[in-house]
Amino acid sequence: MASLRDIKSKITSTKKTKQITKAMQMVSAAKLNKAQNKAQSFWPYTQKIRDVVMSIATGTEATHPMLETRKEIKKTAYLVITSDRGLCGAYNSGLLRHTMNTINERHNSQDEYGIIVIGKVGRDFFKKRNMPIYQEIVGVSDQPSYADIKNIAATTVDMFTDEVFDEVYLHYNHFVSAISQEITETKLLPLTDFDGSEKEAIGDTPTYEYEPNEEVILEQLLPHYAESLVYGALLDGKASEFGARMTAMSAATDNASDMIDQLNLRYNRARQAAITQEINEIVGGASALD
């Protein structure tokens, strides 16, 4: 049986761990709040661009290479958004497993796909498996600004335009609620959701004058739109990350509490046993004298 001192030190260390996980949980909650606000303030921007692109795509004859599905898909890109740090439950592992499965299902050789990765965990994962990483970015701040990822987003769009890739998919954790994240795959490029099926949904879009003309505006707008989608996914992913971390840390705190309770029980039993033994010894010693 462990000695009283051993149990005592175990209790102390578990208490300290609990304090840390508790603090991390609260920090994540605060960050989650901020991330949600950020995602909210970003939303109108994408929505507006989307409205305008939609009205051009559905209302006029103008078209653009970024809107058209290519006949032959030679190479597919996967933009995977992971976190830089661990301690967030299945946030990264679930997503990476999903990406691996998708790739194994769809492709036979490494020439058919490329990976663009955000976050240290994902980068290390793909690097270890010698997968073709085209771009990587690590150390994105917790409240990323548009400028932080502008580069990677713009390069991705350029790679699509230059026909390095014929399709680009986004893989990230979509934020459903603080305790639930959903692994999501969306097609970033080509932009195919403007085929008019949603035309009724927007309803009152006015017929615009285009200055100088539709083509020029699409030319400018579509890259912006695609880039902003990447940014949106990143914000969504960040919110999910904090949600996942909060849940993981709250579970860890609960487990630590349970463990402390059990250890306390063991400590008290051991103490009781020691006292009983001592009394026994005294009584035994006294009766030997009689």
Added chain:
Amino acid sequence: MKTMQVNVVTPDGSVFEAEANMVSVRAAEGELGVLPGHIPLVTPLRIGPVRIKQDNLVHLVAVNGGFMEVRRDEVNILAESAELPTNIDVARARAAKERAQRRLDVAKQDNIDFRRAELALKRAINRLEVSGK
């Protein structure tokens, strides 16, 4: 006096939201003034100041490209970045201006660095102009 809702929106959030009498921007095809009741219009913008007139007040916003969407009683300006004069980091803009100028001196006319430096210079000049320093 008639007014319209003017919004300046960036991916990092809204920069300006208010009722105003007139908006004047530097569009791709030249200077453009918008009054309430303007025909719906979409146009790309150049890097330059946007003037928003509100009664006797004139607000300046440094807008970095993007585009403008005009509706009957609403003007939306969407840009990757936009700043009010009070939010402009003058020292940083000055440094950026000098850096861009130095690059322009060394870079060749037709390479990417040249165009990038040119854009950076435009943004810096725009910011300095709007901040009034």
